[in-house]
Amino acid sequence: MDLTALARRREVVLLVLIALLLAAVGARAPVFLTPASLGDVLTDTAILLMLACGQMAVILTRGIDLSVASNMAFTGMCTALLSKYHPELPIAVTLALAPLIGFCLGAVNGALIAWVKIPPIVVTLGTLSAYRGMIFILSGGASVVTHEFSRPYLDFPRQSLFGVSALLWIALVVCAGMAVFLNFSRTGRSLYAVGGNPLAARYVGIGIERCQFLVYCLSGAIAGLCGYLWVSRYAIAFTEVAFGYELTVIAACVIGGVSVAGGIGSVSGCLLGGLFLGIIGNALPVIQVSPFWQMAISGFVILCAVIVNSRSEARKGKLILRETEPPVPAPLQVRPETPS
Amino acid sequence: MEILALSGVSKSFPGVKALDDVRLSLRAGEVMALVGENGAGKSTLVKILTGIEKPDAGEILIDGAPVDFGSPFDAWRAGITAIHQETVMFDDLTVAENIHMGHHPTLGRGPFRRFVDWRAMRAHTSAVLARLEVNISPDTVLRELTVAQKHIVGIAKALSHDSRIVIMDEPTAALSQHEIGELYKIVAQLKAAGKAVLFISHKFDELFAIADRWTVLRDGRFIGAGTIGDVTRDELVTMMVGRRLDQVFPKVTVPIGETVLEVEDLSHPTEFDGISFKLGRGEILGFYGLVGAGRSEAMQALFGITRPSRGRVRIAGREITVRNPSDAIRAGIAYVPEDRQIQGAILPMSITENITLPMVDRVNGGPVLRPKRERALARRFGERLAVKATHWDQPVANLSGGNQQKVLIAKWLATDPAVIILDEPTKGIDVGSKAAVHEFMGELVKSGLAVILVSSELPEILGMSDNIIVMHEGRIRRRFRRAEATAEAVVTAATGGA
CATH class of the missing domain: 3.40.50.300 (P-loop containing nucleotide triphosphate hydrolases)
Structure with a gap:
């Protein structure tokens, strides 16, 4: 691949952007660039990365899952209460149960969207509130706080293997699994088809409903797993856990080049988008920039990303006159997962 | 050899009889020109052949056996591929994936036997494209191709799945002169490979250049069919338009002013x-x-x-x-x-x-x-x-x-x-x-x-x-x-x- 083609890849652009960001922050506060500090940033971002992967699969099919944060908070509360009242349960049960609960919540979304044919934004806006409300019903509005959790519940994500925390290992497995699924399974490739051109997808025999159902289940299962990890990490479960976090997740996807019109997106882009937001979130306090700037900056970056994505949509005419040659394809058009 | 035969096919939409007792036959290694005015029922016929619409009456025979297309996929599996004016493909995916979508080759053995075999997919795509003697890379994203190249990918898709019947609905409408020449060559190759081609076009020049037989539809009805050598352009035109003006138009003539x-x-x-x-x-x-x-x-x-x-x-x-x-x-x-x-x-x-x-x-x-x-x-x-x-x-x-x-x-x-x-x-x-x-x-x-x-x-x-x-x-x-x-x-x- 030559240099210009390389420069056109969304991932490369993001990487350069992240490097610049790190350099700028490092110039002001060299402590930020120490391995320990960077490790903290990664650990801090791990949950966002997983959620973004799940969200991407949904957006690929022209959908959106606004209920991830609520799902996460509800599942988190479930596991917290379980840990409080049954501290004897092995951690493996929690690890299995969390994705399962999340899966079920996601399946409700998926069924309503795929078969009842309600638009995704409406369904997940509804379940966003519903799942949040269910936390209150479940907990009676009370929080579960540090000393009420069982030891293993809190310790597991902090265990380290080869110097890397279990939380990061889990994120790594989830994201790698997602990448393999999207790139190397027929179903994964079908998601690109469903979002890119639903009509054509039906022509080649892809079950659109099945794909839609599947992605909400996936996103739900990941959200469930993250629910446990989140509650364990912050050692507190309450009704407002991760309130509004779905927007950060969607932002990570959009920055990472996932097209909200469906059919375009890659795990690597998503990860870089998430990392970018994670670094901004962690770096700005270090260099004493107000956290409100964080929102402004991510908002600005999202707008830039969307503008860049829409640039290649210039309309071509029909070319009726015979002697006119088709226009040379615009040089800025690029590979599917990486709009310039 | 007759691959496809339609007889007595009718289709009504609210207020319109789009097709009325239409017949059509396609033979292996032949190009059949389907001719008719706008609104003659050609598009409806294509929709029925590709499983998008179901006929109200009539019979579709493939190799002499009656078939019933419940979905576009059924028609496609039966070996019918249509290359539409507006191609129905995935603009953001590569040529290789467009050709294989829904049927990706898998590795087939080892622990990853159900994984998509990207290498085989590219190789197969290259082989098919080489057979068509075109210079398109399997890794190109479809969006970057011209309309003509997209048509060619559509044809490659038909070839790669051994479709036996290829329907081309005004394939040259958006092509430049040079591209049309390329397309003709490919149609000739399809013929040589024993495919049956249904070619829909308004351009008589090209019909006479590449078709072997013709069928004329008018107002949803079968008007005639025959060998292209036995018909003249004027005869085709007459069959296309030769209707009595069954509508009376309330024409008001006023003197034309400044x-x-x-x-x-x-x-x-x-x-x-x-x-x-x-x-x-x-x-x-x-x-x-x-x-x-x-x-x-x-x-x-x-x-x-x-x-x-x-x-x-x-x-x-x-x-x-x-x-x-x-x-x-x-x-x-x-x-x-x-x-x-x-x-x-x-x-x-x-x-x-x-x-x-x-x-x-x-x-x-x-x-x-x-x-x-x-x-x-x-x-x-x-x-x-x-x-x-x-x-x-x-x-x-x-x-x-x-x-x-x-x-x-x-x-x-x-x-x-x-x-x-x-x-x-x-x-x-x-x-x-x-x-x-x-x-x-x-x-x-x-x-x-x-x-x-x-x-x-x-x-x-x-x-x-x-x-x-x-x-x-x-x-x-x-x-x-x-x-x-x-x-x-x-x-x-x-x-x-x-």
């Missing part, structure tokens, strides 16, 4: 060239041509939707510059577009809002809306056109197609134009509404308006126009006065003949 619109050498870099005409008060000027002849494109440039590269437009002798539609509206041009759902009516809005839309500022005379005046205006024009609605605040979405069309015309009449362009005003509406629209055109010219009628329906053009301009491939091919226009001459000009 010139209101004069267009001189209107041109566009890629869509049309050298369009010049004059239009007088009380005149209906018909624009006829095949789909994609550049008529709508020229009208859109006239109305300021696209920018022409050169040309002059005069209204009542005064030269005007049209940079956008509101310039055109101010100058006295109104345009009722072809696709009323997409370009015309705003469906969730009420009849009143739709009618007053182009002149919200004029009706209200200020930033504050004056609902009473708006409604009065809407009622005046709505009633003049006899829009059938329960009340004027009803959403346009709830009206029938014909009534939607009337609302659109009312909307433009309310702008008090000197020239009104009607682009396919009766496409897809029922017979009763059609007659109402035709009658209304008479009223328009009686009231001193000049009308441009763009239509692909030959009887409508012949029945309603005072003068006819026939376009072909972006240029004016011939002009006719009403008296000298015959169906045969007009169609011949539209298909590129003398």
Whole structure:
């Protein structure tokens, strides 16, 4: 691949952007660039990365899952209460149960969207509130706080293997699994088809409903797993856990080049988008920039990303006159997962 | 050897009999030309063959065995591939994936046997493309290809799945001359490979160049079939149009007054060239041509939707510059577009809002809306056109197609134009509404308006126009006065003949 083609890849652009960001922050506060500090940033971002992967699969099919944060908070509360009242349960049960609960919540979304044919934004806006409300019903509005959790519940994500925390290992497995699924399974490739051109997808025999159902289940299962990890990490479960976090997740996807019109997106882009937001979130306090700037900056970056994505949509005419040659394809058009 | 045989196929849509007892047969290694006017039923036939529509009656036999397509996928599995005018593919995926979508090859063994085998997919794609002798990389994203190249990918897809029947629906409509040559070569290869090709085209030159046999449809009926060597172009034209004019058009002839619109050498870099005409008060000027002849494109440039590269437009002798539609509206041009759902009516809005839309500022005379005046205006024009609605605040979405069309015309009449362009005003509406629209055109010219009628329906053009301009491939091919226009001459000009 030559240099210009390389420069056109969304991932490369993001990487350069992240490097610049790190350099700028490092110039002001060299402590930020120490391995320990960077490790903290990664650990801090791990949950966002997983959620973004799940969200991407949904957006690929022209959908959106606004209920991830609520799902996460509800599942988190479930596991917290379980840990409080049954501290004897092995951690493996929690690890299995969390994705399962999340899966079920996601399946409700998926069924309503795929078969009842309600638009995704409406369904997940509804379940966003519903799942949040269910936390209150479940907990009676009370929080579960540090000393009420069982030891293993809190310790597991902090265990380290080869110097890397279990939380990061889990994120790594989830994201790698997602990448393999999207790139190397027929179903994964079908998601690109469903979002890119639903009509054509039906022509080649892809079950659109099945794909839609599947992605909400996936996103739900990941959200469930993250629910446990989140509650364990912050050692507190309450009704407002991760309130509004779905927007950060969607932002990570959009920055990472996932097209909200469906059919375009890659795990690597998503990860870089998430990392970018994670670094901004962690770096700005270090260099004493107000956290409100964080929102402004991510908002600005999202707008830039969307503008860049829409640039290649210039309309071509029909070319009726015979002697006119088709226009040379615009040089800025690029590979599917990486709009310039 | 006969691969596909259709007999007695009929299909009705509400208000229209699209196909009536149609038959068709395709043989291996042959190109069958399917010929017919716009609206003759070709598209419906393709939809039935590709499983998109189900026939009401009739039989489809493949290799002599009856088949029943429940979905497009069934038809595709039976070996039928259609290459559509607007290709149904995935713009954001690579050529290799487009060809294999839904049937990705997998590794087949080892622990990852169910994983997609990208290498095999690329290799297979390269092999198929090489067989077609084209230079397209399997890794290219479809969006970057030209229309012709996309067609070729469609053909490669057909080949790679051993489709035995390839349907090409006006494949050359959007191709340049050089690309057409490439396509012909590939059609020849398909023939050599024993495929049956159903080739739909309006261009007689190409039919005579590549087809072996022909079938003519007219008004949804089978008219005839035979070998291409035994037929002449004139005979085909006669079969295509040779109908009695079963519709009586309420043509109102008023003496044509002074010139209101004069267009001189209107041109566009890629869509049309050298369009010049004059239009007088009380005149209906018909624009006829095949789909994609550049008529709508020229009208859109006239109305300021696209920018022409050169040309002059005069209204009542005064030269005007049209940079956008509101310039055109101010100058006295109104345009009722072809696709009323997409370009015309705003469906969730009420009849009143739709009618007053182009002149919200004029009706209200200020930033504050004056609902009473708006409604009065809407009622005046709505009633003049006899829009059938329960009340004027009803959403346009709830009206029938014909009534939607009337609302659109009312909307433009309310702008008090000197020239009104009607682009396919009766496409897809029922017979009763059609007659109402035709009658209304008479009223328009009686009231001193000049009308441009763009239509692909030959009887409508012949029945309603005072003068006819026939376009072909972006240029004016011939002009006719009403008296000298015959169906045969007009169609011949539209298909590129003398």
